[in-house]
Amino acid sequence: MVKLFRTPSISLSRRRFIVGSSAAGLSIGVLSACSSEPAEPPAPDYSKLPPNPEVNAWVHIHHDDTVTVRIARSEMGQGTSTGLAQLVAEELDCDWEKVKMEFPTPGENLRRDRVWKDFSTGGSRGLRDSQQYVREGGAAARHMLVAAAASEWEVPADEITTEKGRLFHKASGKEAGYGSMAEAASTMEPPTEFTLKDKKDWTILGQPKKRLDTANKLTGKLKYGQDIVLDGMVMASVKACPILGGKLKSFDASDAENTPGVKKVMQLGDNAVVVVADSWWTANKVLEDMTIEWDGGDHANYSTADIEALLEEGLNGESKIGNASGDIDAALADAETVVEATYNFPALNHACMEPMNATALWTEDSCEVWCPTQNGEAVLGAIAPASGHDISKCEVYKTILGGGFGRKGMSDYAVQAVMIAKEMPGTPVKLMWSREEDMIHGFFHPVTKATMRGGLDADGNMTGLDLKISGQSIVAALMPGFLAQMGGIDLFTFQGLLAPGTHAMAEDQTLKYSFPALKAHHAMKNPPIRPGFWRGVNLNQNAVYLECFLDEMAHAAGRDPLEFRLAYLNDSPEMAKVLQAVADKGGWGKDDGRHRGLACIYGFGSYVAACADVSVSDEGELTINKITAATDCGHAANPQQIEAQVEGSFVYGLSALLFQEMTFENGQPVQTNFHNFPSMQIRHMPEVETIVMPSGGFWGGVGEPTIAVAAPAVLNAIFAATGKRARQLPLKDQNLRG
Amino acid sequence: MVKLNVNGKTVEYSGDEDKPLLWAIREDLGLTGTKYGCGIAQCGACTIHIDGNAVRACTYPVGALDGSEKITTIEGLSEDGTHPVQKAWAELDVPQCGFCQPGMMMAVSALLKEKPNATDSDIDEAITNICRCGTFARVRKGIHLAKKL
Numbered sequence: 001m002v003k004l005f006r007t008p009s010i011s012l013s014r015r016r017f018i019v020g021s022s023a024a025g026l027s028i029g030v031l032s033a034c035s036s037e038p039a040e041p042p043a044p045d046y047s048k049l050p051p052n053p054e055v056n057a058w059v060h061i062h063h064d065d066t067v068t069v070r071i072a073r074s075e076m077g078q079g080t081s082t083g084l085a086q087l088v089a090e091e092l093d094c095d096w097e098k099v100k101m102e103f104p105t106p107g108e109n110l111r112r113d114r115v116w117k118d119f120s121t122g123g124s125r126g127l128r129d130s131q132q133y134v135r136e137g138g139a140a141a142r143h144m145l146v147a148a149a150a151s152e153w154e155v156p157a158d159e160i161t162t163e164k165g166r167l168f169h170k171a172s173g174k175e176a177g178y179g180s181m182a183e184a185a186s187t188m189e190p191p192t193e194f195t196l197k198d199k200k201d202w203t204i205l206g207q208p209k210k211r212l213d214t215a216n217k218l219t220g221k222l223k224y225g226q227d228i229v230l231d232g233m234v235m236a237s238v239k240a241c242p243i244l245g246g247k248l249k250s251f252d253a254s255d256a257e258n259t260p261g262v263k264k265v266m267q268l269g270d271n272a273v274v275v276v277a278d279s280w281w282t283a284n285k286v287l288e289d290m291t292i293e294w295d296g297g298d299h300a301n302y303s304t305a306d307i308e309a310l311l312e313e314g315l316n317g318e319s320k321i322g323n324a325s326g327d328i329d330a331a332l333a334d335a336e337t338v339v340e341a342t343y344n345f346p347a348l349n350h351a352c353m354e355p356m357n358a359t360a361l362w363t364e365d366s367c368e369v370w371c372p373t374q375n376g377e378a379v380l381g382a383i384a385p386a387s388g389h390d391i392s393k394c395e396v397y398k399t400i401l402g403g404g405f406g407r408k409g410m411s412d413y414a415v416q417a418v419m420i421a422k423e424m425p426g427t428p429v430k431l432m433w434s435r436e437e438d439m440i441h442g443f444f445h446p447v448t449k450a451t452m453r454g455g456l457d458a459d460g461n462m463t464g465l466d467l468k469i470s471g472q473s474i475v476a477a478l479m480p481g482f483l484a485q486m487g488g489i490d491l492f493t494f495q496g497l498l499a500p501g502t503h504a505m506a507e508d509q510t511l512k513y514s515f516p517a518l519k520a521h522h523a524m525k526n527p528p529i530r531p532g533f534w535r536g537v538n539l540n541q542n543a544v545y546l547e548c549f550l551d552e553m554a555h556a557a558g559r560d561p562l563e564f565r566l567a568y569l570n571d572s573p574e575m576a577k578v579l580q581a582v583a584d585k586g587g588w589g590k591d592d593g594r595h596r597g598l599a600c601i602y603g604f605g606s607y608v609a610a611c612a613d614v615s616v617s618d619e620g621e622l623t624i625n626k627i628t629a630a631t632d633c634g635h636a637a638n639p640q641q642i643e644a645q646v647e648g649s650f651v652y653g654l655s656a657l658l659f660q661e662m663t664f665e666n667g668q669p670v671q672t673n674f675h676n677f678p679s680m681q682i683r684h685m686p687e688v689e690t691i692v693m694p695s696g697g698f699w700g701g702v703g704e705p706t707i708a709v710a711a712p713a714v715l716n717a718i719f720a721a722t723g724k725r726a727r728q729l730p731l732k733d734q735n736l737r738g
Numbered sequence: 739m740v741k742l743n744v745n746g747k748t749v750e751y752s753g754d755e756d757k758p759l760l761w762a763i764r765e766d767l768g769l770t771g772t773k774y775g776c777g778i779a780q781c782g783a784c785t786i787h788i789d790g791n792a793v794r795a796c797t798y799p800v801g802a803l804d805g806s807e808k809i810t811t812i813e814g815l816s817e818d819g820t821h822p823v824q825k826a827w828a829e830l831d832v833p834q835c836g837f838c839q840p841g842m843m844m845a846v847s848a849l850l851k852e853k854p855n856a857t858d859s860d861i862d863e864a865i866t867n868i869c870r871c872g873t874f875a876r877v878r879k880g881i882h883l884a885k886k887l
Contacts, residue, residue, distance in 0.1 A: 077835025077871040210831050217836030218824045220771015220812035224837060227770035235765075280774075281761035282754070353775050353783060353837040353870050402773070402837030403870050435776045640831065644876065648834060651872025674780035674868060683862035685874035 052182040055144055056190060057104075057115040058088050058137030061182035065165050067094045069138075071101050072109070072116035073126040074374050075213060076404035077648075078703045079641035080126035082211045086637055087131055090205035091138030091196060094178060095165035101212050106376040107395040121374040122409050122533060124604035124701020127637055131699050132196075140190040148184035149176060199635065199696060208640035213400065225372040225399040228359045230428035234263050235280035236420050237287045238431060240272035241294045242440045243302075243667035244528050247271050249293040256286045266423060274420055280432050296667050299528040304663040307347075307527045311449040314470025314523030315342070322494030323502070326517025331464025335455025339556045341549055342452075343727045345541030346661035347472075348445035348534055349669075349677060354402020355438040356413035359430040360421035362387055367394045367418060372401035374409040382411035386418040405652070406533035410443055436672045443532020444662050446472035446493075448541050452549040455517075460557030462568065464517030467545060469493060473524050474531045474538075493522045495538035496603050496708070497546065508605035508701070509539065512572035513565075529664060535652055536707035539603040544729070547599035547712035551719065561598055561716065562588055574695060575600055578609040578630040581691050586611025586628030594625065597716025599709040606700030607632040610650075612686075612713035616721040620735040624654065624686040624714060629706055631690070634698035643690040645702045650688055653710030655680040659732050678732075741805035744769070745814025755801030759793075760784045762800050763811055771812035771840045775868070782867030785841035785848075786811050792848035792864075812840035815847060822887035823847045826880040834871035842867045846881055856881060 046063035054060040060068040069088045075081040081101050089099050109116050117133060142162060149167040150157035153174050161168045168175045199206065216222035241247060251273045253265040262283070264276040273292055277283035332338055358371035360383075367387035373379045376398045384391040401408055417431040433441070448471030455463035473490040475483045483490055491502060495509045497520045502510075511520075534540070554564035562583050569576040579600040583589070588596055588611055595616070600609035613626040629646050636642055659678040663670045671677040711729070718726050722737050740751045744767060751762055758777075763769050763786070772795060775783030779794040786795045787810040788803075803809075815821045819828075823843050826832075833839045842865070849856050849864045856864070861881055869877070 077833070079834070211833075214828055214831060214833055214836075215819065217833040217839055218827050218843070219815075219819045220769070220840045222836060223770065224773075226774060227764075229768065229770070279753075279757070279761060279765050281757050281765070351870060353781065353835065353868070354773070355775075401835060403835045405870070432774070435778075644831070644834060644873070647875045648872030651874060652870065655870075673778055674776050675778060679781075679868045679870060680872070680874070681868065682865045682874045682877060685872075685878070688875055 052179070053186045055141040055182055055185045056137060057112065058134065059092060059141035061178045063179045065095065065177040065179040066098045066100060067092065067165065067178070068100050068102050070104050070116060072104065072119050073130065074119070074121040074376065074398055074401060074404065076121070076374065076401035076408065078126065078645060079211055079638065080121065081213060082209065083127050083637040083641065084130065084134055085212055086205045086209060087127070087134045088138035090202055091135045092142050093162040093164070096204050096209060098165060099212065103398055105395055105397060106380040109377065110380070110391065119375060119377040120409070121404070122406060124703045124705065128605055128699035128701055135196050136194045139194050139196060141185070143191045144185040144188040145178055145181050147188040148181045152181070152184060205637055206635070207638070209638055211641065222400060224354055224402045225357045225359070225370060226354055226402065226432060228370045228399065228430060230359065230361065233359070233428040233430055234276050234278060234424070235283050236274050236276045236429050236431040237280060237284035237434060238268060238272055238274045238416055238437060239287050239292065240437070240441060241296070242669065243294065243296040243299055244530055245299055246297045246667070247295045248273060249295040251293070252291040256290055259286050262286055264424065266420070268416060268419055276420065276424070276429065280430070284434055299667045302528055302667045303665050307447055307529070307664065310525045310527055311447070311470045314525040315449060315451050315468060317523050319468055319521040319523040320489040321519065321521045322489070322491060323497055323499045323511060323518060323520040325499070325515070326464060328464045328466050328517045328519040331517035332453060332455045332466065335463045336458045337456045337556060339454045339456065339553050340451065341552055341725070341727060342449060343545055343548060344449045344729055345447070345544060346729055347447040347529060348656050348660050349439050349442040349662055349671065350405040350407035350534055351439070351674070351677060351679060352401070352403030352405055352407055355435055356408070356433040357431060358414040358417035359428060360414070360417035361428040362418060362421040363426055365389070365393060368397070369395070369414050369417060370397045370399060371414050371417070372399050372404070372408055373411070373414065374401070374404045374406070375411070378409070379411045379414045382415050383418045386415045387422060405535040406537070407443060409533060435674070439672050439677060440669050442662070443530050445534035445540070446474055446531040446538065447527065447529070448472060450541070450545040452545060454549060454553045456553065456557050460559050462515060462553060465515050466519045467497065467549070468521050468523065469545065470523040470525055472526050472531045474533060476524060476526055477531050490522065490524065493538050494520055494542070496542045496601050509603055512575040512602045512607070513568040514571045515568055536704045539601060539705065539708040540653070540711070543599060543601045543708035544712050544715070547601065547709070548715050548727070551597065551716040552725065560589070565598065565600065574607045574632055575602060578607045578632050578693065581630040581693060582609045582611040582628045585689060585691060586613065586626070595717050595721035597713045597718070597720055599712035599716065601705065601708050603705040603708055604701030605698065606634070606702065606705045608705045608709055610706070610709040610713035612717040614714060614717040614721055616718060616736050618737070620737040622718065622731065622736055626687040626689065627713065628689045629691065629709070630693055631702065631706065632693050632695050633700035633702050634694055634696060636692050636694040639692045642692050642702050646690045646706045647688045649704070649706035650710045651680050651685065653707035654684070654714065657711040657714060657730060658684065659730055661730050740800055740803055742767070742800070742803065742809060743805070743807065744809045745811060751800055753800070755799060757800050758796050759786070759798045759800055759803070759809070760795035763795060769811050769813050773837055773840060775838070780868070781838070782845060783838050783841040785844040785867065787844060787848055790848065790851055792845045812844060815843065821847060822884040823850065823880070825887050826884035829883060830876050830880050832873055832876040832880045834873055838867060838869045842869065842877060846877070846884070850881070850884060854885060856885065
């Protein structure tokens with residue numbers, strides 16, 4: 001049996017990790033920091049017994065019947081960890097009140113032949129991609145517990161039943177808690193075939209269970225990456241050239257080095273300066289005051305006007321087709337009316353509440369990193385070459401993330417921390433980015449524009465839709481090899497617009513409308529700003545382009561936007577149902593003086609729709625009164641957490657629609673903090689009614705798809721209120737009636 | 739030398755008096771529940787109480803204190819997580835990532851101390867903390883629940 005979470009090379013420094021009040025019985029501090037509150041103290045004293053071995057990789061049952069479920073995916077607020085624990089607990093038949101969580105390390109996963117499979121947490125995949133093997137993990141552990149009891153009681157295994165963490169043999173009257181059988185169970189053969197529970201038998205899964213990780217979030221005890229404290233630790237702040245591709249020319253370290261508390265001033269790579277001090281505030285202040293000269297390089301004069309010109313060039317130039325059907329040229333040529341409109345979607349920063357940070361400890365024989373990350377394995381893979389050590393000498397301890405939204409899927413900040421720590425062997429270094437550094441060095445939401453042309457016949461029926469996107473490709477910037485594999489076309493820029501069967505990795509991002517003719521095409525135009533995966537990714541702009549334009553076409557045809565959409569959703573009853581649901585509950589068609597807009601989309605494997613209800617004052621001021629939202633994610637692991645994700649999705653999506661864009665002057669971002677990149681506050685929050693309508697039969701994602709319908713539903717409602725289309729995002733500083 | 743009375747304990751601070759209280763609390767006192775989010779008093783993640791009033795600690799220099807003030811951080815809001823706001827937050831599962839919530843709860847508890855019957859418009863005016871996960875719907879419900887606890 002491999003002992004979890006302890007290896008000789010790293011046990012020492014783990015012991016140095018200080019977590020304040022650490023829960024008893026857990027092997028290392030970082031785990032206790034991420035664990036839920038301990039269960040009520042058991043009556044018997046188990047402390048003299050050696051701890052039980054794990055039953056299997058997913059399940060560790062303790063003498064007091066407490067069950068620790070191993071969670072491979074990262075927790076960044078989306079509730080995936082609680083959902084994953086529910087998946088295991090349901091099949092295990094354990095007592096939910098006694099379930100705790102812990103997060104195995106990427107190094108442990110590597111040493112155990114990736115027994116926990118993928119750690120990557122993005123694309124709303126946490127539950128849907130792992131539900132099968134995670135449930136099998138719980139089912140296997142239950143099977144092994146039953147086998148252990150059968151062996152000890154000398155009864156047939158199929159006469160043993162389980163409930164709430166206990167084993168029963170009715171005929172003999174024998175019963176036992178899981179804790180007492182866990183050690184024997186660990187020696188049993190795991191099953192090779194599984195019959196997972198039917199949805200109708202679920203008692204933990206599908207229930208609105210409370211999150212397992214709330215208690216320490218209410219007392220300040222939870223240690224985020226920002227809060228890591230190690231013995232002898234020093235603090236670092238970094239400033240990298242604000243222009244993409246620019247270099248460090250010179251810096252004057254003389255004042256900095258004479259400042260009390262400063263430990264080190266150093267150049268990092270060829271484009272950054274770092275100050276290390278005994279206080280982060282000191283390090284950052286010294287860095288702010290330092291005279292630094294940059295060599296801006298090729299993009300030193302680049303501005304938002306250049307991006308605009310580039311996107312316009314794309315709209316008027318060559319493109320590659322992502323989805324085409326019918327004869328679009330004839331459809332538009334023969335149309336009675338051709339509607340045309342151009343919309344934009346700006347670059348955006350993720351603006352996680354917790355700025356990027358990582359703590360690194362480098363020695364001659366090891367490298368350890370503590371950090372918030374959506375992909376611990378990617379961090380491990382990135383720090384090994386940076387440290388100069390073999391990957392087996394490196395380890396990553398994931399902390400709960402203070403927001404991720406796609407940004408913390410990148411490993412850049414962890415690599416920086418290792419590069420600094422390597423210059424200070426044996427000394428733990430906590431690198432924290434200032435908010436300004438975080439804003440400037442984002443992986444921004446791709447910037448795009450799109451022109452749509454739609455044909456209508458004399459009866460107001462659509463003849464065809466031409467949707468041309470111009471702009472940035474994430475794949476081109478971050479995964480050029482993958483772009484080449486796809487023949488130079490980034491199919492993922494067509495998220496939500498693709499035909500089924502286009503790409504195995506995009507089957508969860510297909511278009512559900514059936515139009516008489518369609519041409520969706522993309523002119524790739526990549527400005528020198530760094531794109532990344534921003535919660536919802538390309539579904540965000542494509543939903544604006546498609547759903548706002550369908551609204552425009554419906555109005556041009558003199559048809560009801562709900563009826564117009566439904567006319568093209570005959571092949572997708574699931575989509576039609578969520579759309580109808582928000583229309584019904586959202587008061588669509590009611591003559592009550594309120595103004596409503598609709599949007600629906602399929603993305604991340606789920607069907608979502610929204611009906612927004614807005615008012616626009618005579619002065620053009622917008623109030624979003626209410627949004628009714630529906631989600632069909634197939635199976636709903638935890639309905640109350642789905643509601644939380646849907647509500648939160650509107651905050652993320654509407655913050656962008658209302659207030660946010662990254663603009664560029666002299667090659668660098670203009671927006672540097674929340675004063676010029678505002679985010680919604682409670683006073684902006686509309687009432688949200690969430691309809692969770694799982695139709696069964698599939699597992700869809702939840703964390704992202706709803707973001708995409710937030711903006712188009714509100715934009716369409718604004719038109720209903722004003723008769724004027726708002727096609728320029730964000731809406732701030734625009735008079736919606738002017 | 740500045741005397742800091744934090745969560746009922748008095749400590750002597752001898753560092754730079756320009757240092758914002760946030761960093762004295764986090765680094766010198768080791769109380770990491772109060773978060774750094776923006777450094778310019780925009781996001782509210784660093785909200786604490788000074789004599790019961792909500793203050794954004796990231797822009798409040800230690801030197802501005804005269805030693806008589808009572809400072810409360812999230813760690814001192816209650817001894818055992820049973821402040822009505824904490825209880826309401828637990829009841830409604832308010833936090834998502836939770837990073838902004840110490841500041842959010844400190845802002846809310848200061849509001850409820852001043853206005854035990856805070857209305858929605860009181861909330862809209864007083865609670866300007868940013869939450870990127872978007873917990874506002876539950877925060878509002880939580881405030882109304884906390885009033886009854």
